[in-house]
Amino acid sequence: MAFGKGCHLHLIDGSAYIFRAYHALPPLTRKSDGLPVGAVSGFCNMLQRYVDENVDSDVTHVAVIFDKGSHTFRNDLYDQYKANRDEMPEDLRPQIPLTRRATEAFNIACKEMEGYEADDIIATLACQARAAGGRVTILSSDKDLMQLVGDGVEMLDPMKNRTIDSEGVEEKFGVGPDRVVDVQALAGDSVDNVPGAPGIGIKTAALLINEFGSLEELLDRAEEIKQPKRRQTLIEKRDQIELSKKLVQLDCETPIDFTLDDLEVRDAEPDVLLGFLAEMEFRTITKRIADKLDIEPPVIEDKTPEGANPPEQEDGPEALPFEPEKYETVRDAQALQAWIDRAYERGYVAVDTETTGLDDMVVDLVGICLSVDPGKACYVPLAHVSDEGGDLFGSDAKLDGQMDMDRCLEMLKPLLEDDGVLKIFQNAKYDCKIFARYGVTVAPFDDTMLMSYALNAGLHGHGMDALSERYLSHNPIEIKTLLGTGKSAKTFDKVPIDEATKYAAEDADITLRLWQVFKPQLHRKQVTTVYETLERPLSPVLAQMERNGIKVDRNTLSQMSNAFAQKMAGLESEIHELAGEEFNVGSPAQVGEILFGKMGLEGGKRGKTGKYSTPADVLEDLATEHDLPARILDWRQLSKLKSTYTDALQTHINAETGRVHTSYVQTGANTGRLASTDPNLQNIPVRTEEGRRIREAFVAEKGNVLVSLDYSQIELRILAHVAEIDALKQAFREGQDIHAATASEMFGVPLDEMTPDVRRQAKAINFGVIYGISAFGLARNLRIPREEAKGFIDRYFERFPGIRTYMDDTVDFAKEHKFVQTLFGRKIHTPEINAKGPGAGFAKRAAINAPIQGTAADVIRRAMVRMPDAIANLPARMLLQVHDELLFEVDASAVEDLIGAAREVMENAADPAVKIDVPLVVDAGQGDTWAEAH
DNA sequence: GTCATCACG
DNA sequence: GACGTACGTGATGACC
Incomplete structure (x- = not known):
């Protein structure tokens, strides 16, 4: 044709x-x-x-x-x-x-x-x-x-x-395809080394081209450009820009x-294709294509030379196709036994649970999947029901062809608890919590999500979909294709069993294949210790903390909600009066229009959406002169407290336990910190008096006490250690007020003459250093001129020269290796470290901060891993972690014992892996509520 | 779904 | 030399 x-x-x-x-x-x-x-x-x-x-x-x-x-x-x-x-x-x-x-x-x-x-x-x-x-x-x-x-x-x-x-092109370049070369000619390309116009990127280039219509027009009329710098560049670099256009023009x-x-499209010749694949010794793909063509695959002999080390894999595991129709639905004990036998034979099995929702404290088990060999997996449906609504008798009746749940768990329990069989999960914490609620204590286990995190933190997410796509080149079936979305979404127990098998079994298959990819990499990338000491053992500890939950008093919250609502109503009318019109105080855009548009106040900056920006610090400046912004700030504080805390927390009280059970995301922060969700209990207010009262709703069970232990200045102590700052180390050893000591060293003020204001400035600098200080950032934080901030920083570096060296070394290391490391070997990847433009600053500061924040995170992780054994004999439970704080609930009779035992673990958490040259100090507090304990 | 804002360490 | 910046998170309401 x-x-x-x-x-x-x-x-x-x-x-x-x-x-x-x-x-x-x-x-x-x-x-x-x-x-x-x-x-x-x-x-x-x-x-x-x-x-x-x-x-x-x-x-x-x-x-x-x-x-x-x-x-x-x-x-x-x-x-x-x-x-x-x-x-x-x-x-x-x-x-x-x-x-x-x-x-x-x-x-x-x-x-x-x-x-x-x-x-x-x-x-x-x-x-x-x-x-x-x-x-x-x-x-x-x-x-x-x-x-x-x-x-x-x-x-x-x-x-x-x-x-x-x-349209997609326009999104990327800001101009249509016909002007792409013009934009590229101006912006240049660092990958291909196309020079372009210095200082002009895609954004500016698109702006110019759109204004002048074409590159030629732009260059001819360059004199008309308003910005002097830009105009000069375009006039002076005309040759270079024209050359760039020739380079990018295809x-x-x-x-x-x-x-x-x-x-023209042609079918492959089976002999030729299979011959080539056999020559390459690609067993899996050869077999797959032969199967598809329904012919006998050519024999590939095992020709490993004598004495040679066999390669880890002769063919990527991704070579095996995913064939959902091949997954088995297990409907009786005999079929299940065959899978259990196979798992014992192998010594490992990938496991996945299907449930009626996402909240592992509430949902019911619907089915279980197993996989022992890549490409083979089964689904054991246990609680699927008919999706027919309105049927008076049939709608909740269990569908036929499913095993009895108790019988199934009875058979699986010995396998899941067997020391000799490794259970492999993607996000083990979820499945193990489900199993725990059904009386099964899963061990030992591996977790592909945690493996990915140990290997690749900072490079990509660690959810199954992302991992499957990246490492198996396979996009898994999306759950929403089964459940639908929004209001019409149904739960997994309503999914027909044959459909459920394809989806659910695939997850177990993927998990097993990911494990095969990651397992050998842990050693090769030298993160086995991180995985085995900081990741895997933490997962069951977090699971237990989540199951413990913390008691929250609904009455206290609801009374506070009412009080907030009243105050807000009063403020609202006051605000409308001051503004001279009614508007939505909760809309930053409308607030901006009122303050900067209608009232014409100074200092209004527009954000990238073109609206005025009204963050708290801007409003605070205005509040010194005007009432309206002050009232708006008050309203905002109350609105935040009510919606995010006093209202929302009530909805998170578990009906069965009367407690709030957060969920920790172990892979949530690249640095090694945890993240807390549903609800987030790591950002409960404490800095303002009104906010702190929310903590009064977090209470101990009757006869118990809440005990809080937190590391004092752990990040600064780690900084003093890694950057080898003798003066700081000495101050910590002597138990001095570290910010006052810093101020004294920097400004030459004797400690006994220290003023709060000088100390405050030193404190800001100390924190700034941890964050990868910049004169701009410090100036904004302290509200001083940038010049003055720069003076502070220079003096700091002068007095503590180790800091500068540490920063430079860390950035150099990141540039060379594309990652930085904590003292315990955790890797945090910094893929953007060699980027140019504004992104470079971000990446640098993140690289400087990561080893410090990450080491502190590792320390408390080590403490948490050891904690269950250390307090096993006490009537105490660990409830929450807030980055440098652990919160416990303990019988009133054992408070001092708990503080002693937990402090011992926390203060020595770095031992014996790392000798930190500064003492780690832990402060303790106790009380009936979290407000008192903290 | 994205943005602006604000709560925490 | 200009540009835009403190590090790490999650939840909410407004708005499209």
Whole structure:
């Protein structure tokens, strides 16, 4: 068929595929001779997936396009073009020709041309296809190709499975596809080393192009630009900008020696394809394709040479396809026994529970999934009911074909509690809490979510969907396709059993496969200790704390709510009176309009949405002169306390326990801190007198006392240690007031003459240092001129020279390794550390802060892991953690014993792994309420 | 769903 | 040399 109207051409960016395959996979080698084939393996999987997904599509023509040669016409124009690219990795180079052969084996047209980039060939083909009246889809996410979009040409980001049309381009560049090159010419590109106009990024470039219509127009009329700096740049750098445009402009007239007709879609020749895959020794994918074609797979001999170390994996686990129809529904004891036997045989089993909701303190168990071998998994439905509403008798009746729940748990309990069988979960805390409520104490276990966190904190999220996509190249079935969304959403027990099996069993399958990916990496990346001492053992401790919950007095809260409501009503009328009109005080936009628009007060700044910004510090400044902003601040405080605390907390009181059970997210903060949700009990007010009263609603059970123990200045102590600041260390050893000591050292004021104000300034600087200080930040915090703040910082660095060294060293380390580490070996990745522009400052400060905040987080984690044993003999329970504080509930008779035991654990938590050169000091408090204990 | 705001360490 | 900045979180109401 000749290419023309009605045809649809797919152009695949082959080089991008290769790099993605290379980086996504561990370094696999061919078993018989050690040839590196990881990227080839991933590449074949991607092609296979592409073929599978497009079998029934309207695509008539397809080609994979590659780069060839390193010297192109762009290098003749500009010798620095792409000059900053890293050398190709040694183990990738030999795989390049193999990817060409792989493409041919799949019988897909494979095109490249010496001296031309793949992008130019793609541009040429796209132009030709468009001219012939056909449709074109470019499978790539490369922004350099976006100039081709429009008029029948679109892009498809294969990673995100997202189509990029003209609108998508405009979103990215702020201009339509026809002006993309103009924007690129101005903004330049640090990846390709295109110079562009210095100091102008995509945002500014789009602004200019939109104003002047085109790059040429802009350069001709550069004199009209208002900003002097910009004008000068555009006039002086005209040559460089014009050169940049030539570099980014794709060549639509590449002299190709083939025609569109040569790219017609062809079926693969089974012999050729399987022959190639067998030669590469890709067992899994060979078998899969053979199965699909219903022919006998070629035999791949195990040719491991004598004495050679067998590679960890000969083929990525992602090579095995996901086939939901193959998952088994277990409906009786005999079938379940077979799975249990298999788990004992293997010594491990991936487990997942399905429940009626998300709150593990409330929901009911609906089913259980198991997987022992990748690709194989089962679902044991236990409590599915009919989804038919209105049926007087049938609606709540358990569906047929399900095991009795007690019988099932009775069979599984020995397995789940067996020391010799490792249970593998994604987020074990959730499933273990469910099992605990049904009388099963799961142990031992591994948790893929925690493994991912130990390996990759800072790089990406650790939810199953994200991990599956990233490490298994598989998008799991979304739960909402089963449950629906919003008001019409149903619970999992209403999902038909056969549908539930496909979804639920897949989760166990994914969990097992992720475990196989992560397990060997823990050692390789040297985070086994972090995982085994700071992550895995903490999970059951948190589970117990969550189950304990804390007693919250509903009456106290509801009375406070009423009082707040009254005060707010009064303030509201007062505010409307002062403003001279009624408006929504809760709307920052309307508040801004009133204050800065109507009343014309000074200092109104507009945010990125164009509305006036009205944060508290701005209103506080205005409040010195005017009543209205002061009243608004009062109203806001009450509104916050009422909606977030006194109202919301009541809804979180568990009907069965009468207590509030937060949920800790162990992987929530990149630094190693915990996060608390539903409700967040780590941000209960304490700084203002009115807010602190909320803590009076947190009470001890009758006959008990709440005890709070918190680390004193732990982050500053850690800073003193890691940065080796002798003066600070000494002050801590002598038990001095550290902020006063800092002030004394900096300003030369003797301690006995210290004023509160000088101490306050020193305190702000101490905190600033932990946060990666900047003159701007300190100036804003202390409300002093930036010059003065800079003076403070300079003096601080002068007096404590170790700080500067620590900061510089930390940033250098981050730049080199793309991560920083805590004293206990936790890694926090800093992928943005080499970014340019404003992002650079953020990344730097985060890198400086992370080891300090993270080490403190590690210390309290170690204490928490040891705490259950240390207080096992006391009538006490650990309830909450608030970053540097642990809250306990203890029988009134054992308060002092508890304080002694818990303080001992906390103060020595770093031992014996790390010797911290400064004492860790723990303060204790007690009382009937959290307000008194803290 | 995103933004602005504000609660905590 | 300009630009925008204190670090880490979660919940809420307004608004689209």
